[in-house]
Structure formats: C-alpha cells, structure tokens
Amino acid sequence: MATMVLTAVGRALGGPIGGAIGALVGNAFDHAVLFRPKGREGRRLAELQVQTSTYGTQVPKIFGTMRVAGTVIWATDLKETRKKESAGKGRGRVTTYSYSASFAVALSARPIRAIRRIWADGNLLRGAAGDFKTELSAFRVHHGGEGQAADPLISSAVGAGQAPAHRGIAYVLFEDLALADYGNRIPSLTFEVEADAGPVPMEQVAREASGGLLGGSGLGLVAGYAAGGPDVREALMPMIEARGLALAGGEAGLRLVAAAEAADGEIGAGGLLARVNGRGVDPQQRSGGAADGVPVALSLRHYDAARDYQTGVQRVVRAGAGRQEQGIDLPEAMSADAARALAAARLHAAWSGRARMELRCGWEALAQEPGEIVTVAGVPGLWRIEEREWEAMAVRLSLRRVPGAGGAMPPGASGGAIVRQVDAPHGATSLMLADLPPLREGVASAPLIVAAASGGAGWRSAALFVMGASGEAVPAGRSAGRAVMGVTDAALAPGSVTLVDRRAVLDVTLLAEDIALSPADEAMLGQGRNLCLVGRELIQFESAVRTGTRQWRLTGLRRGLRGTEWACGAHEAGEPFLPVEEERLADPLGFAGQSVEPGAALRVAALGLGDVEPVEAVMTVAGEALIPPAPVHLTARAESGGVALRWVRRSRAGWRWSSGSDVPLAEEAERYAVRLMDGARLVRAAETAVPAWTYDTAAIAADGSAGAALTVEVAQIGTHATGRAARIAITV
Numbered sequence: 001m002a003t004m005v006l007t008a009v010g011r012a013l014g015g016p017i018g019g020a021i022g023a024l025v026g027n028a029f030d031h032a033v034l035f036r037p038k039g040r041e042g043r044r045l046a047e048l049q050v051q052t053s054t055y056g057t058q059v060p061k062i063f064g065t066m067r068v069a070g071t072v073i074w075a076t077d078l079k080e081t082r083k084k085e086s087a088g089k090g091r092g093r094v095t096t097y098s099y100s101a102s103f104a105v106a107l108s109a110r111p112i113r114a115i116r117r118i119w120a121d122g123n124l125l126r127g128a129a130g131d132f133k134t135e136l137s138a139f140r141v142h143h144g145g146e147g148q149a150a151d152p153l154i155s156s157a158v159g160a161g162q163a164p165a166h167r168g169i170a171y172v173l174f175e176d177l178a179l180a181d182y183g184n185r186i187p188s189l190t191f192e193v194e195a196d197a198g199p200v201p202m203e204q205v206a207r208e209a210s211g212g213l214l215g216g217s218g219l220g221l222v223a224g225y226a227a228g229g230p231d232v233r234e235a236l237m238p239m240i241e242a243r244g245l246a247l248a249g250g251e252a253g254l255r256l257v258a259a260a261e262a263a264d265g266e267i268g269a270g271g272l273l274a275r276v277n278g279r280g281v282d283p284q285q286r287s288g289g290a291a292d293g294v295p296v297a298l299s300l301r302h303y304d305a306a307r308d309y310q311t312g313v314q315r316v317v318r319a320g321a322g323r324q325e326q327g328i329d330l331p332e333a334m335s336a337d338a339a340r341a342l343a344a345a346r347l348h349a350a351w352s353g354r355a356r357m358e359l360r361c362g363w364e365a366l367a368q369e370p371g372e373i374v375t376v377a378g379v380p381g382l383w384r385i386e387e388r389e390w391e392a393m394a395v396r397l398s399l400r401r402v403p404g405a406g407g408a409m410p411p412g413a414s415g416g417a418i419v420r421q422v423d424a425p426h427g428a429t430s431l432m433l434a435d436l437p438p439l440r441e442g443v444a445s446a447p448l449i450v451a452a453a454s455g456g457a458g459w460r461s462a463a464l465f466v467m468g469a470s471g472e473a474v475p476a477g478r479s480a481g482r483a484v485m486g487v488t489d490a491a492l493a494p495g496s497v498t499l500v501d502r503r504a505v506l507d508v509t510l511l512a513e514d515i516a517l518s519p520a521d522e523a524m525l526g527q528g529r530n531l532c533l534v535g536r537e538l539i540q541f542e543s544a545v546r547t548g549t550r551q552w553r554l555t556g557l558r559r560g561l562r563g564t565e566w567a568c569g570a571h572e573a574g575e576p577f578l579p580v581e582e583e584r585l586a587d588p589l590g591f592a593g594q595s596v597e598p599g600a601a602l603r604v605a606a607l608g609l610g611d612v613e614p615v616e617a618v619m620t621v622a623g624e625a626l627i628p629p630a631p632v633h634l635t636a637r638a639e640s641g642g643v644a645l646r647w648v649r650r651s652r653a654g655w656r657w658s659s660g661s662d663v664p665l666a667e668e669a670e671r672y673a674v675r676l677m678d679g680a681r682l683v684r685a686a687e688t689a690v691p692a693w694t695y696d697t698a699a700i701a702a703d704g705s706a707g708a709a710l711t712v713e714v715a716q717i718g719t720h721a722t723g724r725a726a727r728i729a730i731t732v
Contacts, residue, residue: 061209065333070171072106076103109168131609210232435623437563454515465605477588489508543555645694670691
C-alpha cells in the first residue's frame with residue numbers, strides 16, 4: 001500500500017526528484033537515499049565566482065539577501081574613445097585610448113527587491129547608498145517581474161520587438177561603464193542582491209525551488225540562500241543536509257520535517273509481534289556502525305554577511321577514533337556562530353545515527369509515517385522511522401537513532417578578519433594648486449605647478465581641466481590619489497631656519513576625519529618624509545599628535561626648506577596646509593601640453609563623480625622653480641677704508657650638503673645683483689660675476705654715504721628670474 005502511494009507521488013513530481021522517489025526500494029524516506037549525491041563530486045560554493053556567459057548556465061533563485069556573481073546575458077563590443085594630447089613642451093603629441101562597455105548580467109531566477117552594493121575585481125564599485133565609484137552613463141535594475149519590459153538599450157541594439165524582456169529573470173544593465181580602472185577590460189562583478197525584505201522560511205524556499213511539490217512548516221528561517229543547480233535535488237540538498245531535515249510523505253504529498261527534539265509518538269511493547277504466521281520472530285533487532293565510520297571532523301562553508309558575504313568556514317572536531325573528515329558547502333548567509341552550531345549538530349547526528357533498529361509490528365503500525373520521530377518501549381533515545389514495509393503479514397519498521405534535546409554550542413566563533421573598503425559617497429571635491437620649488441635633483445626650465453585633489457572618505461579621483469581666458473576647458477587628465485590637505489588653525493610664528501624649531505607649534509585641521517598624519521625620525525626626515533607646504537613655506541615636522549576628530553598638532557619643525565625661508569614670517573590663520581607627496585600630486589599643465597609664464601593667472605577646474613558642478617582653483621604663478629634661492633653666509637668686513645662683502649651661492653638644482661664643494665650653478669652664468677639701500681632709497685646698484693663685492697672709498701665718496709647706516713641686498717641673477725635677496729646691515 002505504502003509503495004503504491006510513494007510511486008504515485010514520484011510520478012507526480014517528475015524529473016530527477018520524482019525518479020528518485022519512484023525508484024525507492026523499501027520505502028526509504030531519509031535524505032541520504034532520496035538526495036544521494038551523484039558520484040563523488042562534491043558541491044561547491046559558486047555564487048562568488050566571476051560572472052560567466054556560458055550557454056545553458058543555470059541562474060539560481062535568490063532568497064533573502066545574498067552576494068552573487070550572475071551570468072552575462074548580453075553585451076556590446078568595447079567602445080573605444082581616442083584622444084590626442086600633448087606630452088609636454090617639445091615632446092609632440094600622444095594618442096591615448098579609453099574604453100567602456102555596455103552589458104547585462106542575470107542575477108536571480110525569481111524576482112528581487114533591490115541591488116545594494118556592487119564589487120568590481122573585489123573593490124567597491126557601488127556603495128550601499130547607490131553611489132558609483134567609476135563613471136558610467138546609466139545603470140538599470142530589472143526586478144524580474146512577469147510584466148517587465150525589454151531594456152531600451154538592448155532594444156535599440158537588436159531592434160524594437162526583437163529584444164527579449166527576460167521575464168521572471170532579475171538582471172541589471174550597465175551602460176558605458178568606464179574600464180580605465182580595470183585595465184580596459186570588463187571586471188569581475190559581484191552583487192549584493194536583496195531578493196526579499198527579510199529572512200525567508202525554509203519551507204518557502206523548498207516550495208518555490210520544487211515548483212510547489214515540496215512542503216513543510218516550522219523549519220526555520222534563512223537570511224539568504226541561493227537555490228541553484230541543474231535540478232531540485234542540487235538546489236535543496238545543501239539546505240536539507242546542513243539542517244538535518246527529513247522527507248515525510250502522506251496524503252497531502254511530500255513535506256520536509258525538521259529534526260525534532262521531542263517524539264511525535266510511541267511504539268509500545270504491545271505493538272511488537274513475537275510471532276508472524278505462527279513462526280517465532282525477533283520483534284526487535286538493533287545494530288551499530290563503527291566509530292571510525294563517523295567523520296572525526298566536519299567543516300561547514302557558508303557566506304558570512306558580517307564579512308561582506310565572503311566565504312567562511314567553521315570546523316568542529318569530535319573525540320575518539322577515526323581519520324576521515326567531511327565538509328558541507330552551504331550557499332546560505334549566516335553568522336559564524338550559527339554555522340558552527342550547525343556543524344556541531346550534524347556531527348552529533350552522525351555519531352547518534354550509527355545506531356539502527358528494525359521492528360516487527362502489527363497492522364496498527366501502518367499509521368506510523370516514515371519521517372516521524374518516535375520512542376520505543378524499553379529503548380532509550382529518539383528514533384526516526386526511515387522505512388515502513390508490509391512484509392509477511394507484519395509491518396517492518398526501520399529506524400535510526402537521532403540526537404535528543406541538548407545544549408547548544410557556546411557562542412564565540414570567529415568569521416575571520418576582512419579588509420573592507422570604506423562605503424561612503426564620493427562627495428564633493430576639494431582642489432588646491434601649489435607653485436613649488438624643485439623637489440628633485442635637476443634644473444627646472446618651467447614653473448612647477450601641481451594640483452592636489454581630495455574629498456571625504458568615499459572620494460576617489462576627479463577629472464582636471466585647464467581653463468582658458470575665454471572660458472574654454474582643456475582636458476588635463478585625472479587627479480592623483482586622494483591628497484592629504486587642510487588649513488592652519490592659527491598663524492605659525494616666525495622661527496629659526498638653521499636649527500630645529502622646537503618652540504613653534506603648528507595646529508592644523510585636516511579635510512576629513514579618516515586622514516591621519518604620522519611622526520618621522522631623523523632618517524625618515526632625511527629621505528624627505530613629512531615635507532609640507534604651509535602657506536608658501538616648506539617645512540618638515542617630527543611629531544604629529546591628534547587633538548580632535550580632524551585636528552592635529554605638529555612639533556619639531558624644520559623651517560624654510562628649499563629656499564622658502566623668506567616666507568617664515570608671512571603666515572596667517574586659515575592658510576592652506578598640504579603635505580607634499582609626489583604620488584598624490586598631478587601636473588595639469590604638462591598633461592594638457594600647456595606652459596605658463598611667471599606673473600600669469602592660472603585657473604584649473606576639477607570634476608568628480610560627486611560634484612554637481614566643477615570646483616575651481618585660481619593662482620598667480622610666481623615660478624618658484626625658476627627663482628634662484630637667496631645666498632647665505634653674507635658677511636661684511638672693513639677693508640682699506642671700504643666694506644668687503646662675501647657670500648655663498650646656493651643652487652636650485654639640488655638641496656643636499658655637498659661635502660664642502662660648490663653646488664651646481666644651474667644658471668647660464670654666475671651673476672649677482674648688489675643693492676645698497678638707505679631705507680627705501682636706492683643708494684647704489686652694482687653687478688658682479690663672483691660671490692664677493694667691495695664698497696670702496698671712491699664709491700662711498702661718490703655716494704656721499706660716509707658714516708651712514710645702510711642695508712646691503714645681494715640676489716643671484718638666474719637664467720629665468722632674479723632670486724630673492726640676502727640682507728645685511730653695514731655702517732660705512
């Protein structure tokens with residue numbers, strides 16, 4: 001009777017699961033028979049693999065919230081954009097190419113509610129707020145409803161009326177996604193799909209995955225599950241195996257039942273038969289499997305939502321004999337604690353399930369359904385009925401021991417660490433221009449103008465443009481990495497440029513809370529670490545201490561570096577603060593193939609993903625890289641009735657100590673301008689080709705300056721500009 005019922009159910013289901021049920025021998029209901037794996041190939045967590053475009057690839061049904069890769073279902077050829085740009089003065093023009101792509105990715109074979117974060121090559125492409133970190137023309141989500149229309153871009157490409165709507169399939173479409181950040185190729189994408197508003201009952205998963213042919217109730221919830229594979233068995237087997245679910249049958253059809261902690265019924269002593277057809281039989285036969293047949297360790301692989309849905313593994317070990325280990329691949333989102341508890345429960349169930357029992361019962365045992373949990377008179381523990389068969393005028397029941405009610409695994413499982421990108425909107429761009437003296441060895445032939453751009457925690461980069469006098473915008477490439485920048489809280493007091501300034505304190509407020517400054521020792525400072533532009537003075541700092549969320553105090557200052565000692569006394573509160581890190585600075589003029597002369601106005605604009613309109617920075621170019629630094633060690637000595645002046649030349653071609661030898665000249669010729677000033681009145685101007693000049697008695701007499709107190713200014717005359725002057729007071 002029971003066999004006939006099961007065969008009918010099997011025919012009703014059809015397909016792989018129906019064939020398995022229809023072929024059951026002995027009416028076995030346990031999932032180890034019904035859902036026996038094919039061959040020895042284990043299941044794999046495939047939802048985080050790269051998206052594919054293989055013909056016939058099965059799209060999983062997503063429940064709850066999961067991270068999936070999806071399947072490419074449509075794509076255009078890469079779109080190439082060609083641009084000719086100057087490589088700099090005297091270097092000709094360079095042709096550059098950029099690429100974008102438009103494509104659609106199928107994500108779920110059931111409707112979804114929303115797409116949250118998207119990762120490209122493991123890096124965040126779209127934040128939870130819906131902001132993209134890379135440029136694209138459009139992004140559309142098709143939620144998988146039965147009434148959804150074809151995507152307009154696909155329709156325009158293949159023709160109106162020819163484009164499939166992919167009804168019942170949830171997919172997304174990227175339109176002109178910029179590929180520069182990914183090596184000019186389509187990156188591997190994974191998506192955080194929100195298919196349901198919250199956790200989903202497991203019986204709903206079973207019902208939808210089986211087309212309504214499997215039921216159940218009270219099985220618990222799943223936060224996220226990917227029901228995939230070529231058939232129903234593959235879709236549901238991971239969930240059934242991990243939860244220890246069993247299959248039960250009845251007039252209403254097949255249903256999944258949870259591992260019970262209490263019995264559904266009891267088989268009393270009166271229900272057992274000692275004789276069948278006048279022949280004595282053993283009403284109860286018990287057997288037990290070997291201990292080493294149970295895995296000594298069990299590992300459960302799952303998706304950990306706390307780790308951006310990366311794969312997590314929880315492993316539990318039992319004491320006693322045995323060598324084999326077993327693993328379960330569960331395409332479900334759960335915490336590390338929940339995964340560890342599941343693994344422990346399955347290992348406990350395997351240990352308990354070694355005990356088996358066969359009973360010979362009377363006709364009343366036909367009321368016992370396979371899958372039920374019962375107690376047996378005189379036998380401890382809970383037992384599940386696996387088979388029920390009418391045999392020789394008696395009912396034979398095959399039972400397996402199941403774990404009883406017990407304590408849960410203690411919490412505290414670790415899912416492991418993860419390096420997570422900051423998920424914050426791109427935000428507005430802050431732009432700063434700086435006119436710098438030479439930073440490297442060598443002679444500059446043009447002003448060194450750099451652009452630094454930055455923003456909040458989610459800011460990445462911005463496109464730069466050099467603005468012409470009539471308002472035209474010339475593309476100048478992209479900004480470099482996110483720069484550290486801020487403003488000074490108070491005016492930096494004047495300080496020594498020959499000694500480490502340990503009296504002055506520099507308080508600054510940085511642009512964002514997540515930006516930090518670091519201290520540096522003498523060796524690091526010697527390599528150029530912690531070089532900063534404060535106003536127009538270059539300094540270095542030894543110590544950096546956070547004093548607020550964005551506030552820092554800098555001490556141990558090296559002042560007036562790279563010939564900027566002239567700016568030590570010209571500070572004010574609120575002036576720009578910019579650490580000079582070459583990898584975070586861009587050269588907009590060089591990229592645009594333009595040059596600028598000292599004294600000219602320069603206007604640069606930046607436009608990032610989070611900017612409603614371009615942000616601009618304007619400066620008057622001084623050409624600091626072209627200006628010779630002021631001479632040093634200027635001395636005056638009375639000599640033959642006059643005053644002899646001596647000094648030491650410095651060079652803009654290098655800043656390191658050269659062991660007593662002269663520094664490189666870096667100019668076409670060595671020349672100095674000497675000026676004698678009486679207050680604001682020019683007394684005498686002279687020029688010399690050596691680092692010395694004498695104010696002799698004849699000149700003193702001609703100037704009528706005997707006994708006067710004068711100021712001497714000495715400046716080097718460079719190829720492109722006259723440098724700033726060194727000064728000394730003399731009495732003639």
